[in-house]
Structures are given as C-alpha cells and as structure tokens.
Amino acid sequence: MTESPTVRWMFTLARAEGLSFLTLLLVGMPLKRLANMPEPNQWIGWMHGFLFLVFLVALRSAGRVERWPRRFLWWGALGSVVPGGTFVFESAVRRRLRSSEAGETGETGETGAQ
Secondary structure (H helix, E strand, O other), rough: OOOOOHHHHHHHHHHHHHHHHHHHHHHHHHHHOOOOOOHHHHHHHHHHHHHHHHHHHHHEEEEEEEEOOHHHHHHHHHHHHOOOOHHHHHHHHHHHHHHHHHHHHHOOOOOOOO
C-alpha cells in the first residue's frame, strides 16, 4: 500500500493524539482525583490539546490530498474526541486506501481457482 507523506503524518499524529488522550484519562485524571496531584494532569492536558489541534490540521490536509469526502473528515474529527477513536479511524482509512488501491489495479482478491 502506498501512502502519501501527508497521510503517513496524519497516522503518526492520530496515534500520538490517541495515546495522549488515553494517558490523560487513565493516568492524569486518577492522579488528580485520587492522589490529589493535579500537576501531571496539567502537562498531559496541555500536550493532548496541542496534539488534538495538530491532528485536526493534518486530517484536513490529508483529506485534501486524498480528496476524501467531507463525511469522512467528520468521522475523523469525531474519532479524536472519543477515547481510542483515532485508532479506529486509522484502521478505517487503511481499509479505504487498500480497497481504492485494489480497485485501481483491477485486483479483486480472488485467486481464480475453481
């Protein structure tokens, strides 16, 4: 599968944003609420906010390069506010790229054996 550099960058940011969100929820919030340690939450929250915004820019950029429909971009944006959603979105994009690549080359995935 050939991915444009823009899409590869978006995948990298999707993973980073998803991990930062899960870290915020699973590490930062328990430390803040249960251990009364708000400092880690501030740093993790700042990092997550930055990655969230940069991911949205990369998503829009990849959407323009790949000419994705607006609906697809909305799913990506929605995935960035749901815990683990960016991982699901990345999987959907990879499936879409594989299916469009197979369609362009005329591959159907069938072996032809009967």
